[in-house]
Amino acid sequence: MSSPHLRLRPDALSQDVLASIVVFLVAVPLCVGIAVASGVPAELGLVTGIVGGLVAGAMPGSSLQVSGPAAGLTVLVYEAVTTHGVAALGILVLATGLLQVGLGLVGFGRWFRAISTAVVHGMLAGIGLVLISSQLYAMAGASAPGSGLDNLAGLPDLFTRVTGPAALSSTAIGVGTIAVLILWKRLPGRLPGVLPGPLVAVALAIAAVALFDLPVATIEVRGLIDSLRLTGLDDFGLLADLGLLGVVFAFTLIASAESLFSAAAVDRMHGGPRTQYNKELIAQGAGNTLCGLVGALPMTAVIVRSAANVQAGARTKASRILHGVWLLLFAALFPAALGLIPVAALAGILVHAGAKLIPVTTIRPLWREHRGEAVVLTATALAIILTDMFMGVLLGIGLAVVKTAWETSAVRLDVDEREDRVTVALSGSATFLRLPLILDTLEALPKDRPVELDLSRLRHLDHACRTALEAWTAHSAGAHASTDGGGPRGAALAAAATDGRRPPEPGR
Incomplete structure (x- = not known):
């Protein structure tokens, strides 16, 4: 017997097809941009999006949320790739997926909802700040110094070095991309609701580079098959490194928490079936296991694409499965199109995405009404900038426990x-x-x-x-x-x- 979520009436099917196209158009620039910012081939971002649609999208758990590469893991993936090499990415993601499946099978999925929201918001704020600081260098056509603190400290010097045709052109493309993303939804009429802002911003950037023959860097295309690296049994020996095990635990914690918090948010957007958290954690783990086998980026549920799916009128999980089909067709038939995208445009998209991760509007009222929560949020964000993602989240969880113990x-x-x-x-x-x-x-x-x-x-x-x-x-x-x-x-x-x-x- 087929799943009740997939019994489609003609009107529901048409809504799901239209929604899947919208999600696909939103996903392409984000998948590619996150891959480039993570220090891996652009095609690997598309692979993760494909797996998120075809595998996680078809499994039980959540009905309308969409999975793929997430900006929230960009910083951690970049640090892992820089430290351990791209070859280690597959086993890290594979181990993360297996751990997620195991946690889901023992019923641990619902406990991720017990993580303090202050820690989650602090984690996202820290990620956003580190992401912005690193992508500002890419917007200017320069290389980032390295750690989040070094990147922030080097920004004043970066602004003084934006000279010459290449740097000025790259910066103009990046700033223009951010401006389009901010202003697009404010335009009157139905067009902003039909065409996603990231797609419009990238298309305009490509047109500007071609029209004015701007000397800016574009994405390096390697081909879908050439970008993949199958994970073998020998790679499991890398997990003997305690540093790599720490990365696996950080991947698992952040990817699982982000996915399940996204599921809770998406459930509030629609009136359909509610998320089954343990099954959703198993679905995310299955997707990450497959991503790890082919050496792709880690996968999470992502709120931007999920919200686009709901707002476009999706009725069932068919919309997110179809979005994976469109990504597969694009990666197979039009890979050369990636080579036209300016790196600065993708950096602008991620700067905008990073800014949206920072809860600016909630910090002041949180400080007035729940000062302890505001301290946990701020401390978590600062710890991520000063140390790394894993230590920052652990510190945030520790502070949240101490705060709760003190209050109770x-x-x-x-x-x-x-x-x-x-x-x-x-x-x-x-x-x-x-x-x-x-x-x-x-x-x-x-x-x-x-x-x-x-x-x-x-x-x-x-x-x-x-x-x-x-x-x-x-x-x-x-x-x-x-x-x-x-x-x-x-x-x-x-x-x-x-x-x-x-x-x-x-x-x-």
Whole structure:
């Protein structure tokens, strides 16, 4: 029996065909641009787009989101290719795909939704800044110094070196491409909705170079078959390198998180079937496994092409499968057309894409309403720029965990001073993170009256606090704990403080 998502009525089929053409027109310049920016042949970007359509697009998971090479992985792929060589790309992507399939099979897909949105936005902001800084050099026809920090530091010098016909022409093409992308959707009429901005920008750039005979670099065409490199069994030996394993984990984390967050966003755009996250993770893993076998770029679900698919009226997954068919036909029949595209135009497209990754409009309200989230976002982005993608994301996740632990360990101390005694009532969660506050409050109490600790309103009392409070009551004359707050540990502490016996260890 066929899948219910593929039972097409004639009107649905026509909508899917039209949507697939729109997505194909959006995908071509993005696939090629991401490949060039990643330091690999342009054809490999098309291969990943083809696999994203024909393989991931046909598998269950999400119905309307589109997969292919993503700008979010460009920086990491470039660093991997620069450090380990293009030959290592296949095994890195293959291992990523197998790991994704395994995670999906054990039901880990839904847990990617638990990643802090501040970390994700910080990751994308860091990627966007690094992508912009590297592609500004390509727009000017120059070579980037290397790391994200070096690229940013070298921008003032780059602006002073934009002289001569070649550099000025390349910069003009790049700036013009960005201007077209910004202004295209603001034009009146139906044309902006029919023709994608990236395609129009690239077409105008090609026309300008031909018309004015501009001395700018264009894409080097190698041919689809010549660009592929099959991954063999010998390549698995490369994974003995711990550095390469770190890259695999970074690929897996970022590609999976970006795909599943994209799926959640796309689900909000349409009223069709919701994403099955574990199946979508398996689909992404299958696509990356095949991409790795042929040495192509890693694949993720991409929000720009997915949004274009929904907005073009797609009804079923047939639209994303057909977009892969059109990419295959283009790569097979018109490969020479890639050689007409100016590198500066693709750099302009990626600068524009990088800027859209930076959540400029949300940072200020986030700072006002959720300052801790804003700190996590900013720290993640800065860490990616200063170190690398993997360390930046790990730092962001660590900060998010610490922030959550701090917020959930809130404890309140209510002090009631009377002539005959002082009562201190603790409520909330008493953890080691709040221990300085608790001890400072207790040590500042009057010494001339007995102190009673009321633990009845504690939701949680961890070992560090229990031990510290036990020691404090033992050394404070007249101090004792009352009630059984804080669970068994609170009861044990109360007993010890009252009659001098040491509380039993948990489990005894």
